[in-house]
Amino acid sequence: MNEPPAYPFRNPTALEPPPEWAELRRSCPVAPIRLASGDRALLLTRYDDVRQVLSDPRFTRQLDAPDAARATAQESGGVFGSLGRSMTGDEHRAWRQLVGRAFTARRVTAMRPRIEAMAGHLVEEMAARGQPADLVSGVGFPLPVWAICDLLGVPDTDRDRFSYWSDTLLSMTRYGAAEIDAAQAEFDAYLVALVEAKRAGPGDDLISELLAMVEGLDGRLTERLMLSTAKGLLVAGHETTANMIGKMASMLLADRSRWEALLADPSLIPPAVEEVLRFDANPGFGMPRYLSDEVEVAGETLPKGTTVVCSLAAANRDERHFERAGELRLDRAPNAHVTFGVGPHSCLGQALARVELQTVLKVLLERLPSLALAVPPGELERREGLIVGGLERVPVRW
Amino acid sequence: MKVVVDEDSCCGAGQCVLLAPEVFDQRDEDGIVVLLDSEPGEERHAAVREAAAVCPGAAIEVEEG
Numbered sequence: 001m002n003e004p005p006a007y008p009f010r011n012p013t014a015l016e017p018p019p020e021w022a023e024l025r026r027s028c029p030v031a032p033i034r035l036a037s038g039d040r041a042l043l044l045t046r047y048d049d050v051r052q053v054l055s056d057p058r059f060t061r062q063l064d065a066p067d068a069a070r071a072t073a074q075e076s077g078g079v080f081g082s083l084g085r086s087m088t089g090d091e092h093r094a095w096r097q098l099v100g101r102a103f104t105a106r107r108v109t110a111m112r113p114r115i116e117a118m119a120g121h122l123v124e125e126m127a128a129r130g131q132p133a134d135l136v137s138g139v140g141f142p143l144p145v146w147a148i149c150d151l152l153g154v155p156d157t158d159r160d161r162f163s164y165w166s167d168t169l170l171s172m173t174r175y176g177a178a179e180i181d182a183a184q185a186e187f188d189a190y191l192v193a194l195v196e197a198k199r200a201g202p203g204d205d206l207i208s209e210l211l212a213m214v215e216g217l218d219g220r221l222t223e224r225l226m227l228s229t230a231k232g233l234l235v236a237g238h239e240t241t242a243n244m245i246g247k248m249a250s251m252l253l254a255d256r257s258r259w260e261a262l263l264a265d266p267s268l269i270p271p272a273v274e275e276v277l278r279f280d281a282n283p284g285f286g287m288p289r290y291l292s293d294e295v296e297v298a299g300e301t302l303p304k305g306t307t308v309v310c311s312l313a314a315a316n317r318d319e320r321h322f323e324r325a326g327e328l329r330l331d332r333a334p335n336a337h338v339t340f341g342v343g344p345h346s347c348l349g350q351a352l353a354r355v356e357l358q359t360v361l362k363v364l365l366e367r368l369p370s371l372a373l374a375v376p377p378g379e380l381e382r383r384e385g386l387i388v389g390g391l392e393r394v395p396v397r398w
Numbered sequence: 399m400k401v402v403v404d405e406d407s408c409c410g411a412g413q414c415v416l417l418a419p420e421v422f423d424q425r426d427e428d429g430i431v432v433l434l435d436s437e438p439g440e441e442r443h444a445a446v447r448e449a450a451a452v453c454p455g456a457a458i459e460v461e462e463g
Contacts, residue, residue: 055456096410100429105412105419270416334451344409346454351412 007033007043007309008285014380014391015247015254017281021045021314029298033309039069041288041307045314047321047338049298053310055343059289068290069307092344098213099229099348102151102206108351111150115356118146119363127367127398132374135394139360140245141167144238147356152230153198153205161190166234191227237349241356243383243390248276248357249364250394251328254377261330263369266362272330273357278337279328282382282389283313287341312338368398399443400461401450403433407457414449414458421446422458431457 009018024031024045031043044050053059062068101107119139126138145163148154154162168175168183175183195207202208210226252258252272262268291306302308316337319325340347347353364371373380374395381392401421410429414422421442423432438446450458 097428097430100410101427103410103412104424104426104429105415106424108412109416334448336452338454340411340454342454342456344455346409346411348410350454351416354416 004032004034004040007035007041011281011382013378014382015250015281015377017313017317021311021317025314025318030300030302035069035071037070039307041069041309042302043286044297044308044310045318046298047315047318050310050312050315050338051342053289053297053308054287054338054341054345056295057344058291058293058295059308060292061345062290062292063288063307065290065305067305069288071285071288096344096348098210099233101209103349103351105351108355111147111352112355112359114150115143115147115359116363118150119143119360120367122146123363123367131397132395135249135396136242136246136391137393139364140394141238141242143245143360144241144356145234147352148233148237151206151352152194152233153203153207154194158190165190166238169231169234187231188227191230195226233349236347237352239388239390241353243282243388244277244280244353244357245360246391246394247280247282248273248361249371249396250373250377250380250391251276251279252361253371253373253396255328256372258328258330259365259371262361262365266365268330269358269361269365270354271333271335273354273361274335274337275328275330275332277339277357278316278322278332278335280313280316280339280389282391283339284389285309286311286313312341368396370398372397399438399446399463401433401436401438401446402459402461403431404455404457404459405430407455409455409457411454413452413454417449417452418442418445422449 005020009020011018024043029044029046029049031045033041033043035041044053063070122139122142126133126135129138142163145166146159149156149159149162165183165187168180169187195211198205198207199211202211207226207230210229252262258272262272287310289308289310291302291304291308294304295302297308316322316339317325321336322332340350340353374397380394383390383392403422408431410424410431412424412429414431415424418438421433421435421438423434424430425432435442446458447460450460
């Protein structure tokens with residue numbers, strides 16, 4: 001019997017999807033794969049199947065079950081170990097409703113002017129340092145941390161320290177264990193002090209609001225939970241959006257007629273953001289689920305105890321659902337891509353991510369209309385990371 | 399056009415509010431959808447259809463006619 005293919009698959013170049021996605025969608029919608037840990041799982045690549053699985057509570061997030069497949073041999077949780085994984089049903093619903101108030105479209109829209117000012121500041125600073133410049137380190141990585149600081153009520157003067165801690169905690173391969181432990185301890189101490197400061201003098205921010213609810217709700221949300229919430233927001237909202245900023249700019253600049261179209265008609269910015277989210281060829285691992293019951297998917301009966309991995313990016317290119325799925329079309333509508341997941345666990349911060357991406361694109365178009373890639377698109381380097389995919393650098397000129 | 403929302407399926411993504419703020423809103427306390435206008439005028443139909451199509455919870459139903 002053949003050994004199942006190793007997953008994740010390799011991209012031919014940074015902006016092109018692995019050919020396996022289209023092959024499996026066509027001929028093997030429930031595909032056996034081998035993960036880096038050596039464990040086996042089943043990969044789903046079709047749009048309808050991915051939607052079905054993510055909407056069905058029998059496909060659980062209990063990925064710490066003894067017989068669940070592990071992504072890597074030394075998996076300690078990573079992104080999927082963050083808050084919310086072990087919660088199910090009512091517990092998850094309650095937590096989500098508490099934090100959900102931070103991310104209503106109205107609240108996030110109200111943040112737009114401040115995000116635009118932050119993006120403007122970062123783009124000006126990058127431009128002042130001269131060209132070529134790296135859009136990833138200059139704008140992509142700082143902006144989402146600054147936005148989270150704003151949301152949490154972290155003073156502007158502490159943003160750089162906050163960025164450092166976040167980078168250290170997330171980029172597990174770039175720092176030594178001692179440095180990570182030290183950053184973790186400093187970060188915890190900082191958050192505890194921040195929570196204390198907000199208790200003494202509440203502001204118009206998420207921590208103050210959550211604190212008020214903890215009192216009102218009789219300890220329902222403990223301080224510990226609040227700290228993990230703050231960290232959860234960073235884990236979920238920093239690297240993901242940061243990488244997407246670099247990938248978005250690369251996709252739009254790789255064919256400069258796209259950039260020109262956006263310059264000519266800025267009303268294309270919102271649909272263009274949805275389209276690059278759909279078209280992302282470097283999304284990372286995908287969404288794993290552990291099956292608590294026997295369920296049929298794509299005509300196949302999957303036994304209880306199966307681990308499935310939903311490839312959201314492969315589903316996003318399913319020609320059964322998207323007309324001319326393999327083309328990037330700036331005005332695609334409706335665009336029901338599944339990049340943020342679907343169902344009760346879909347991304348809590350998606351409105352914030354959208355506003356950040358729309359805003360940074362608007363600022364780049366306005367301030368650096370002559371922006372261009374400083375290397376051929378085929379030479380862009382992928383960031384090697386298992387969970388969140390991105391580009392190492394996006395060198396640009398203007 | 400008649401619009402119906404299902405609060406239980408809503409996951410608070412806010413896509414509908416971004417697309418059609420005159421028709422949809424979210425509750426302050428938990429981000430769950432609030433229907434502002436169950437029979438929106440013609441000029442909003444395209445936005446409402448799009449909101450229903452992209453809702454990650456499939457919580458919006460549109461009855462045409």
